[in-house]
Amino acid sequence: MDNATCYIFGAGEFEPCPIELTSRDLVIAADGGYDYLVEMGLRADIVLGDFDSITSFDVWDDTNCEKLTYPPEKDDTDMLLAIKLGISRGYENFAIYGGLGGRMDHSISNIQALTYIARQGVKGVLYHHNHAMTVINNSSYIIPKETKGYVSIFSLSDVSENVTIKGLKYDIYGENITNDFPIGTSNEAIGKKGFISVGNGTLLIMWQIDSEE
Incomplete structure (x- = not known):
């Protein structure tokens, strides 16, 4: 709807x-x-x-x-x-x-x-x-450029393949992330629109929000 x-x-x-x-x-x-x-x-x-x-x-x-x-x-x-x-x-x-x-x-x-x-x-x-989270599966998500603070990405599947992160402090392109190595912890928003995608797998995305939103 x-x-x-x-x-x-x-x-x-x-x-x-x-x-x-x-x-x-x-x-x-x-x-x-x-x-x-x-x-x-x-x-x-x-x-x-x-x-x-x-x-x-x-x-x-x-x-x-x-x-x-x-x-x-x-x-x-x-x-x-x-x-x-x-x-x-x-x-x-x-x-x-x-x-x-x-x-x-x-x-x-x-x-x-x-x-x-x-x-x-x-x-x-x-x-x-003061934070929010979502899960994406074989898809992508946009973090608004107004976001401030930490943005963390975790694999919920054994392996999340072809992961791309753009517009945050640490970018990656087409990498694999596993659920036993939390390499996506504490990335950071930098005033740009953040783009996170996974080609095959499931990602948990967490970011900080204004507690008054």
Whole structure:
């Protein structure tokens, strides 16, 4: 769905930040992520999960949104359920908040969820305090020239082949990166548009953002 974003809010660490929604955007709260929407005064179009971490039940009954209940014993995490739902409804751009911090296993599972997004041929960015991350698979990504600070690139596949990085402090052209040698740690933005691509493989890209964005 062009020019529309699926926003997903999880129950991890999250600092309220300005988010401007349009009528075409879809807002999904993955269980306790609903509390963040209440705190920020944002609408929830869908709330899903087993509802074991929501605390804002004082406004729950007054919320005019779709509620999808799942059992605690399931293969998909609440976050992955939300992602799959967004994809099934035609969304190709995902912005995820509250997906990191707290339990380490949840943070790792949400990074894996970014890999799932990339391998479905759509785009997703996971935001946390003053940094963001995305995963690309056999594709490319642009780091805006306004970016400041560190930009790190890691291979999530055994080998990511034909990796090119341009417009950052350290450039490479057509090199291979492996998942047992973190050579892409702490590259730096230099006021230029950064271009990162991988011909065959999966890359995790992390960069710093303004905490007030």
